[in-house]
Each structure stands twice: as C-alpha cells, then as structure tokens.
Amino acid sequence: MKIILKEDVINLGYKDDVVEVKNGYARNYLIPTGKAIMASPSALKVLAENLRQRAHKIAKIKGDAEAVAETMKGIALTITAKTDNRGTIYGSVGSNQIAEELAKLGHEVDRKIIKVENVKELGNYTATVQLHKEVAVEIPFKVISENAPKQEEAPVEEAAPVVEEAPAVEEAPAEEAPAAE
Secondary structure: OEEEEOOOEOOOEOOOOEEEOOHHHHHHHHOOOOOEEEOOHHHHHHHHHHHHHOHHHHHHHHHHHHHHHHHHOOOOEEEEEOEOOOOEEEEEEOHHHHHHHHHHOOOOOOHHHEEEOOEEEOEEEEEEEEEEOOEEEEEEEEEEEOOOHHHHHHHHHHHHHHHHHHHHHHHHHHHHHHHHO
C-alpha cells in the first residue's frame, strides 16, 4: 500500500515521502496514529502543491542541517568502555554513548539519527549522523579501555625516542663500511 508520511518515521522515511508499506502496518499503525495518510490521487496532488509552496522552507532546513554538519566535521571522539583483559567490551558501544560524547562537546543530537555498527571490541570505528535526508556526517571514534588508558600512553611515549635514535645508529655503520673497504 502506498502512503504519504505526515512526519518522520525512523527506518521508514521522512515527512512528505511517498513510501510503500505492508497493508497491515499502514492500516493498523501508521494511519490511526496520524503518522501517514493513504496516497490517493487527490492526496498526491495536494502534496505536490504543498511541496511547491514550501520549497524555500525545505531549502532552509537543509541549509541548517548542512551548517550543523560543517561544525561536526572535525570531531573525533574517544569513548571509554569497561573491558576484560583480552580487549572485549562488556556489552557494546552504541548510539547512546556517541550522543552523550557529542553532547559533552556541545552538539545535541538525537540518538535515533546516529547509525553505528556493532561495536564489541576496542579499536577505531565510524558512526553516521543522518541530520537530514540528504545530509549525513561521518564521525570517527575510538573505543579505549577504561582500565588501561595510562598504560597504553606510557609505552607509546617511550617507543618514540627509541625510533628517533635508531636511524642515527644505522647511519654511522653505513659510513664506516665504505672506509673499511
């Protein structure tokens, strides 16, 4: 059954979209709750006229979403999670944690518009924030262990000077080798 959405419905569509759904879903849920109307020829004509009249408002909404997307482009999040000694997370990291981290940075985002894969191990991942049906932002985030952030940082700092000293040692024997021949 074809219907016209009167409001955004997560995982189905956005306001004023014409979508195809199963008859029972439309008759028993979407239409009685006021989230949709049947897509009759007259309703489609009214929708087309309304969209034509609201074209500038829709462009402004999209522009606002693009402005928010620009402010969020440079963001990289670090999320701490409780883990076992093998790096497996107790539970998982989801859209709730990402929304909380964005809120700490001053970006209020509804968790329902954040799409993230199943995150159950430490590492680097990417979440997608769908701000508008045509505007999405990818937010990279790193999941680290709550138990060992200090332990991970210390070896990295010690390893950096060792790497710097190694090329100096390699250059000296290379100069001596031609002199020996």
